[in-house]
Amino acid sequence: MASSFMALYMAYSIVWAGVFAYIVYMHLRQRSIRRDIAMLREEVKKHGG
C-alpha cells in the first residue's frame, strides 16, 4: 500500500512538474524574445532605420 501511494505521488509530481516546467520555459522564452526585439528596435532607431 505504501509503495502504491509513493507511486501515485511520483506520477502526480511528474504531471505537475512537467506542466509547470513547460509554462516556466515558455515564460522565460517569451521574455527573452521580447527583450531581443526591444533591443533590436532600439538599435534600428539609433541608426535611423
Next chain:
Amino acid sequence: MDKHRLGFIIAIVSAVLVLLTTYLAMFYAPLPQTGVRSADEIMSSVEGSHIQVVGFVCAVVSRTGSPVVDVSETTVFSLADLVDYQRFRVASIEGHLGEQWWTVRPIDATVTSGGPLPGPYVGGEIALGANLSVHAKVVEESIGPNSAITGFSLSIPDSKSVSFDLGGGGFGTMSAPVAQKIFYFHMPSAWISYLAFFVTLVSSALYLKSRDAKYDRWAHSAAELGVLFSTIAILTGPIWAKQEWGVYWRWSDTKLVTTFILWLVYIGYLMLRASVSDSGTRARVSAVYGIVGFVTVPMSLLSARIAPLLRSSHPEVIASNTGGLSPEAGLTIGIAVVAFTMLFITMLIKRVEIAESEEELEELKRTIGGED
C-alpha cells in the same frame, strides 16, 4: 472580448479545473475493488517454474455444489491477463482455457481466512471472501509471460467444488487500487497528446494548401505540446504498470510500443524542424512529416482495442465493454479531460504567441542584416 483577457480567463478556469481534478482523484473517486497481488509473486513465463500467489479473492460458490468452471480432482488454475477478464470468460465458456491461458498445478493451496460476503446473489450462489495463499507449479504455458490470475477453480478437501472468481474485470480487479488513481492524469495526458498531434495534422495540411506561415506556427506549437503530454503519459504509465503488472514496461504490449513509436516520431518532427534553417523549406518539409507522422496516432489509439489480435494488456476502460467506471470515477475523469483540454488550449495559444514573436525577431534580424 479582448484576446488577452479571454486567454487569461481560460487559463484561470483550466488551472481551477486541474486543481479540482486532483482533489476529486485523491478524495472523491473510489478505489477499485482489490484483486490478487499480481506483481512479482505471480510473474513467470518458464514452464515448470513455481509461482506463489497471495491475496484477497472473492469466491462465488454454487449451493448445489456444481462448479462454475469445471475442475478435475486436482486443482486447476487458469491464469489470464488481469485487465482482460472478458477474454478469460469467453475462453472458459468455449473451452479454450488450455489453449489460451496458463494452466498450473498447485502444490499446496491454503485459504487462510474467509467467510460469506453480503448479498444479494442470483440463482443458488453465495459469495465468499477469502485470503488465499497458493503455491503452484506452472505445467503449461499458453499466454505471454506477464499475466495475473483473474479467476480460477479450486477443489477443497470436503469435496465441494469452489470456483473463485475475481469478478468484474477492468477496474473491478486492480491489484494496486491506489496507484490506479494515476489514471486520472495519465489518460487525459495521452488524450491531449492525440489532440495536439491532430492539430498538427490539420495545421500542416492547411499550410500546404495555403502556404500561410501562421498554420506552420500552429502545427509546430501543437507538436511541441503533444510531445510534452505524451512524455507525461509515457512516464506515468510505467509507474502504474510496476504496481499493477509488476514490471515497468512490456515490449510485447502493442499499446505501449505503438505509443513509444508515436513519441519518437514527434521527437523526430521537432528535431527535423531544428535542423532546417530556411523557414520556407522547414515549414514545407515538416508539414509533410506532420501529416505522414499522424498515422502513428490511430496505431497507438486503437492498438488496445484490438487486443485479442495484437496482445495488449493496457486497460481500455472508456471505450470497451470489459471495464466500466463508477459514476464518481466517471465524473472525475470527465472533469480531468475538460481540465486538460482547456489547459492545452491555454498553452497552445501562448505557444503560438511565442512563435509569432520569434518570427518577428527573425524578421527584424533580417531587416538589420539587409541594411548592413
